Amino acid sequence: MCTYYYLHYHHLAPCTRDIEYALHYSFCANSTFEASGSSPSGTTNADGGAQDDGWSQQPCESLTYAPEYLVDGLDYSNPCAAGGCLISQQCSSGGCRLEDLGGRWVCCQCNRGGNTMRLCIRPLKKIPDALCYHAVCQDCRPDHK
Numbered sequence: 001m002c003t004y005y006y007l008h009y010h011h012l013a014p015c016t017r018d019i020e021y022a023l024h025y026s027f028c029a030n031s032t033f034e035a036s037g038s039s040p041s042g043t044t045n046a047d048g049g050a051q052d053d054g055w056s057q058q059p060c061e062s063l064t065y066a067p068e069y070l071v072d073g074l075d076y077s078n079p080c081a082a083g084g085c086l087i088s089q090q091c092s093s094g095g096c097r098l099e100d101l102g103g104r105w106v107c108c109q110c111n112r113g114g115n116t117m118r119l120c121i122r123p124l125k126k127i128p129d130a131l132c133y134h135a136v137c138q139d140c141r142p143d144h145k
């Protein structure tokens with residue numbers, strides 16, 4: 001019997017994005033795999049879920065809700081009351097800030113623009129053989145060029 005429950009992900013201040021909710025499955029031996037692309041290798045990751053390689057794991061027909069993961073049910077106005085607060089990986093890795101800056105930013109450490117990834121990989125002016133490697137932060141600014 002497969003079970004499901006909800007997880008919620010917080011964004012880190014000063015990011016003001018809303019809490020994200022995700023459905024999490026605990027798959028049983030009766031779960032199935034369905035092709036979702038062109039790569040039919042069908043491997044699973046450490047928690048038993050399918051990897052994104054062309055196959056997706058589907059719950060069995062006797063899917064049940066697992067209320068034991070929630071204290072008093074899921075209160076969308078205060079999901080933290082149920083515990084299990086998680087941090088959004090998109091936000092913690094700098095993806096939200098990169099999106100806020102329009103996808104291009106000027107590094108606050110080396111003052112070089114044209115960055116389109118979460119890390120500044122521009123050569124340092126004083127040490128041309130070294131790269132900056134500063135992660136986009138709240139002090140970095142948009143690059144409008």
